[in-house]
Amino acid sequence: MIKYIFKRLLQLIPILIGITFLSFAMMRLAGGDAVTYMYENAGSAVSQEVIDETRKEYGLDQPFLIQYAKWFAGMATGDMGKSYVSKRDVYETFVEKLPATIMLTVSSVLLTMLIAIPLGIFSAVKHNKWSDYLIRFLSFIGNSMPNFFAALVLMYFFSIRLGWFPVITTDNIALSLVLPTLTLAISMASKYTRQVRTTILEELNKDYVVGAKARGVRGSVIIWKNVMKSSMLTIITLLALSIGSLLGGTTIVETIFMWDGVGKMAVDAITMRDYPIIQAYVAWMAIIYVVVNLITDIIYHYLDPRVRLGGDRA
Numbered sequence: 271m272i273k274y275i276f277k278r279l280l281q282l283i284p285i286l287i288g289i290t291f292l293s294f295a296m297m298r299l300a301g302g303d304a305v306t307y308m309y310e311n312a313g314s315a316v317s318q319e320v321i322d323e324t325r326k327e328y329g330l331d332q333p334f335l336i337q338y339a340k341w342f343a344g345m346a347t348g349d350m351g352k353s354y355v356s357k358r359d360v361y362e363t364f365v366e367k368l369p370a371t372i373m374l375t376v377s378s379v380l381l382t383m384l385i386a387i388p389l390g391i392f393s394a395v396k397h398n399k400w401s402d403y404l405i406r407f408l409s410f411i412g413n414s415m416p417n418f419f420a421a422l423v424l425m426y427f428f429s430i431r432l433g434w435f436p437v438i439t440t441d442n443i444a445l446s447l448v449l450p451t452l453t454l455a456i457s458m459a460s461k462y463t464r465q466v467r468t469t470i471l472e473e474l475n476k477d478y479v480v481g482a483k484a485r486g487v488r489g490s491v492i493i494w495k496n497v498m499k500s501s502m503l504t505i506i507t508l509l510a511l512s513i514g515s516l517l518g519g520t521t522i523v524e525t526i527f528m529w530d531g532v533g534k535m536a537v538d539a540i541t542m543r544d545y546p547i548i549q550a551y552v553a554w555m556a557i558i559y560v561v562v563n564l565i566t567d568i569i570y571h572y573l574d575p576r577v578r579l580g581g582d583r584a
Contacts, residue, residue: 275564275568278560278564279564281560282557282560286553286556286557287342289552289553289556290338290341290342290549290552290553290556291338293549294334294337294549295334297545328354341546341549345550345553348361349361350546350549350550351546352546353546353547354542354545355539355542355544360546360547361550364532364535364547364551364554367532367534368531368532370529370531371517371524373443373447374447374450374451374454374523374524375513375516377451378451378454378516379458379509379512379513379516381451381452382454382455382458382459382512383462383505385455385459386462386463386466387466387505389409389459389463389466389467390462390464390465390466390467390469391470391493391498392405393405393406393463393467394466394467394471394474397471405467406464408460409461409463410460410464412457412460412461413461415456415460417453417454417457417520417522417523418523420452420453421449421450421453421522421523421526421527422526424449424452424453425449428449429449435449437527438527438528439527439528439529446527449527450520450523450524450527450529453526453527454516454523458512462508462512465504465508466501466508469505470501473497474497478496479492479496479497503570506569507566510565510566513562520533521537524537532551535547535551536548536551539551
């Protein structure tokens, strides 16, 4: 197991090089200049000599490959440079924004599971009954609704009409967290309810369930002690996908509600061409997906004895 984990972590190196190199190149090919934009955004009229001197200070006058090599070497040693806009250390800025994203991730995943798992099980048990059709219809609507639209609807009813929650993030974190969490949970719970339903239905049609029913085992016992255990791999896969995506920052939701997480930070950095911040965000996304997938594989190994690292079977 330790050898496998070490091997997977080593695979992160070429992934990081490939992803960060491409993003580095795309930012340079996008047009415009970070230094020129910085001065224009500040409303400062400066000479070309000052712009050239600033570009030299940031190393932007050097060839592309040298810029990338220096940045990657710095990242490997924990130095991600300084923001072009705030002049603050990139690592400190990133760490400052991360807790807000983690908080939103945890709350939305918990709410999603609290909604999706019971509804998915209930829908499967009530297969082709009116309650099943109703849950499937509502989940279809929720899954079809873009996050920005759901956010605006929730904002209109609960903030503007009822006044229960703030429109944007305030000092009251508990109240400010509710609407972003609901926005993310609507989409995820709608999608996962249908997938949990499908998984439970497949398990309910298997021989071991039929045999348990024939022996007089109660339906609730079969569901929670047998069917759910067999369905955990699917649920864990869904969780891994959601956590990886959410930890990367939900840019639309964070921007709409002014939630000060890494997603909003990335949007602001892209708008202002703050290259060091953008590169830190790209590196974070690559790392988090590799780590989350690795943790998921390890959990698979312990949950299902049939799953063996390297494809071996018990």
